[in-house]
Amino acid sequence: MTQELGTFAALGIHPNVLAAITAVGYEEPSPIQAQSIPVILAGHDMIGQAQTGTGKTAAFALPILSRIDPAKREPQALILAPTRELALQVATAFETYAKQMPGLNVVAVYGGAPMGPQLKALRQGAQVIVATPGRLCDHLRRDDKVLATVQQLVLDEADEMLKLGFMDDLEVIFEALPESRQSVLFSATLPPSIRSIAERHLRNPQHVKIAAKTQTVARIEQAHLMVHADQKTAAVLRLLEVEEFDALIAFVRTKQATLDLASALEAKGYKAAALNGDIAQNQRERVIESLKDGRLDIVVATDVAARGIDVPRITHVFNVDMPYDPESYVHRIGRTGRAGRDGRALLLVTPRERRMLQVIERVTGQKVAEVRLPNAQQVLDARIKKLTNSLSPLVADADAKYGDLLDRLVTDIGCTPRALAAALLQRATNGQALNLADVEREQPLVPSAQPRERRERDGGERSERGEYRERRAPMPLAEGRVRCRTALGTRDGIAAKNLLGAILNEGGIAREAIGRIQIRETFSLIELPEEGLERLLGKLKDTRVAGKQLKLRRYRED
Ligand code: AMP
Numbered sequence: 279m280t281q282e283l284g285t286f287a288a289l290g291i292h293p294n295v296l297a298a299i300t301a302v303g304y305e306e307p308s309p310i311q312a313q314s315i316p317v318i319l320a321g322h323d324m325i326g327q328a329q330t331g332t333g334k335t336a337a338f339a340l341p342i343l344s345r346i347d348p349a350k351r352e353p354q355a356l357i358l359a360p361t362r363e364l365a366l367q368v369a370t371a372f373e374t375y376a377k378q379m380p381g382l383n384v385v386a387v388y389g390g391a392p393m394g395p396q397l398k399a400l401r402q403g404a405q406v407i408v409a410t411p412g413r414l415c416d417h418l419r420r421d422d423k424v425l426a427t428v429q430q431l432v433l434d435e436a437d438e439m440l441k442l443g444f445m446d447d448l449e450v451i452f453e454a455l456p457e458s459r460q461s462v463l464f465s466a467t468l469p470p471s472i473r474s475i476a477e478r479h480l481r482n483p484q485h486v487k488i489a490a491k492t493q494t495v496a497r498i499e500q501a502h503l504m505v506h507a508d509q510k511t512a513a514v515l516r517l518l519e520v521e522e523f524d525a526l527i528a529f530v531r532t533k534q535a536t537l538d539l540a541s542a543l544e545a546k547g548y549k550a551a552a553l554n555g556d557i558a559q560n561q562r563e564r565v566i567e568s569l570k571d572g573r574l575d576i577v578v579a580t581d582v583a584a585r586g587i588d589v590p591r592i593t594h595v596f597n598v599d600m601p602y603d604p605e606s607y608v609h610r611i612g613r614t615g616r617a618g619r620d621g622r623a624l625l626l627v628t629p630r631e632r633r634m635l636q637v638i639e640r641v642t643g644q645k646v647a648e649v650r651l652p653n654a655q656q657v658l659d660a661r662i663k664k665l666t667n668s669l670s671p672l673v674a675d676a677d678a679k680y681g682d683l684l685d686r687l688v689t690d691i692g693c694t695p696r697a698l699a700a701a702l703l704q705r706a707t708n709g710q711a712l713n714l715a716d717v718e719r720e721q722p723l724v725p726s727a728q729p730r731e732r733r734e735r736d737g738g739e740r741s742e743r744g745e746y747r748e749r750r751a752p753m754p755l756a757e758g759r760v761r762c763r764t765a766l767g768t769r770d771g772i773a774a775k776n777l778l779g780a781i782l783n784e785g786g787i788a789r790e791a792i793g794r795i796q797i798r799e800t801f802s803l804i805e806l807p808e809e810g811l812e813r814l815l816g817k818l819k820d821t822r823v824a825g826k827q828l829k830l831r832r833y834r835e836d
Contacts, residue, residue: 289315292344294378299340302374303532305555305582308333308602313486314462315341321460323483325476329466330435331634332488332602335371338432338462342406343372345430348381351403355430358411358451360438362388366808368434369408382406389413390757391809393420400424411439411447418454425454436465436472445471452479466633488603498595498611500642501649502625502635506834510598510626511542513651517596517624518548518576520652520660525569525591527613528578531599539598540578550576553583581606587613597625600634604641624649654718661712759793759805762815763833764823767800771824777804780823781830785814803833 286299286307307315310328317324318341328334342355357372359365369386376382385399387409397417400407407414407428417424433439439448461480465472476483505513514528530536536552543550551565551574562583568574570589577584581601592614601607607625614621625646627635639646652660688695703712711717755761766772774795781804782789793805806814811832821828 284312286311286315286340290319290344291315291340295340295343295375297378298375299336301377303534304336305533305580308337309488309605310334310486310602311337311340313488314338317484317486318342318460318462319344321345323460323480324462325468325480325483325485326462326464327466327468327485327487328464329633329637331600331631334434334464335368336375338434338464339368339372339375342430342432343376343379343382346379346382346405348379348405350405351381352405352427353400353403353407353425354405354428355407355432356414356425356428356451356455357406357408357432357434358414358439358448359408359434360410360442360444362390362410364435365408365410369406372406372408376406384408387413387417389416392758393417395809397421411444411451415447415450418450422454425451426456428455429459431455431459431461433461433463433465433475436463436475437467437469440469440471440475448475488605498614498621498623500611500623500625500644500646502627502646503649503651505626505628505651507628511539513626514539514596514598515542515546516651516657518543518546519657521594521622521624523575523594523622525572525574525589526576526594526596527569527584527587527592528576528596528598529584529601529610530578530580533580535599536578536580536583540576543576543578548576549574550578553577553579555580555582557583581610584610584613589613593621595621595623597623600625600627600631604638607638608642654714658712658714658717661710661717665707665712755805756793758808760808760811761803761833762806762811762830764802764804764828764830765800766823766826766828767798767802769799770826772797772802776823777802777828780821780828781806781818784821785817787814804830 284307286296286304289307289312291299310326310332314324314326314337318338326334326337328337338357346354357368359368365386365388369384372384376384383399383402383404384406385396385404385408387396387400387407389410389412393413393416396413397420400417433448461483463472463476463480463483503513503517518526528539530539533554533556536554540550540552551568553562553565557565565574565577566587566589569577570591572591579587595611595614597607597610601610611621611623614623625635625638635646684695684698688698691698711720764777774797777795777797778789778792781787781792787807791807795805796803815830815832818828818830821830
């Protein structure tokens, strides 16, 4: 059993922050959160050893927000992050957790974007600053009082900051901060350089670390699949086509995700149900009973809700969302391989979670092999195999029972027995695609087996239908720009000038702000300014081009 982690409320988080967490659907604190939050709330300095994927951002964001006074319009917390991407991610996380705190503002300060708006936001009293060290130092050179009111400091991914050569900048920043501040340092590793910073700039820091014990999971065959976050449901559906499972448990992180995935599975005809912390105990027991006796085959659960499930029928565990730590991974996959049986565990890994995968491999002492998504041919073979398996036990007796009726129908309808059997198959399979062309058409994703020329023609992007590997590196972006994607392309009659026209007219931005536009057959990419992107995408929400919804989204190529 994993340790009981308690509730967020019991940790003493401010009610407004608690309300926001409930809204996002977190059910219980992750181990790093359970340990760090009380320490930070109590005002201690702290060193936390944790990497991405453990929930470390919330581990500092929640207590920091709980200690901020939104009525005071001055910088109160500073979070330093090594890269622009991480700074933006952390700023977005703060905004999410501060949704119920009116008057609370977050400013992200990073290089590659104009300084003016950042300085303005700082002067207008944003209470939380999330910054990369280099750019923050630029601001300090213009105004050395910017940080004078900061009471809480977080160094996020401190080891990465040092690797990127930010040591000198950090010293400048420490100088500009009040001595009385609280300091928290998060780092995946603690090399001497980090310890030395801690010795010089932290006061009696408490150490928080998640113990990593080696655990064995010998009878469970493990594999992982690289997938982008927005493709997870499609990937699960595809995997289920070919995995021969009896019962399966799929793990996700939030209540909402349990509901979303369970209903996507039900819509495809699987006997699936969600299990999360909102589900009453008696209902929960019913779900588990149904899984035991075969009325259900798939349960989509959060860690909390799945605790203690012991169902020998479970042959498969899908880790749809990454667990927070290796222990919880081992605990999750232990739901299969019960009673000495063999089990299979599949882990979906998004590109930024690669490191967590390595940690899991290290702690479990086992390689988690990479698998690819099945292609259309494999899906088709699996469907035909299922059909064969379901029909073959029937043929022995069916002739005696239905043979005469068949003859009669052939005569009445005036068709061949083959035509009649085909019609019966159509009915029996509910119109499911059962030839290669149809399967290819219905599959929104295609595995990595695409010819290289096609990939290169498509500009090295992940192909519209889901290229998983061997991507060519995308074109580098100009500073301050991001790529956005629409599912409209040449097959929709789109040319660059249509896209440009629509974005200029409806987005109200200058032509110079727009970078390269790439039009492909089934999608297009366009470079837009990162600053104000959310607002711009908001303005373009209902925009149509060539009669179709543009639906422009930020395209993350990590
Ligand atoms: P991080 O380690 O901060 O990069 O967080 C990893 C992911 O876990 C983020 O997508 C968070 O939204 C999510 N997350 C963090 N804490 C929790 C929690 N207590 N329950 C569910 N999801 C969480």
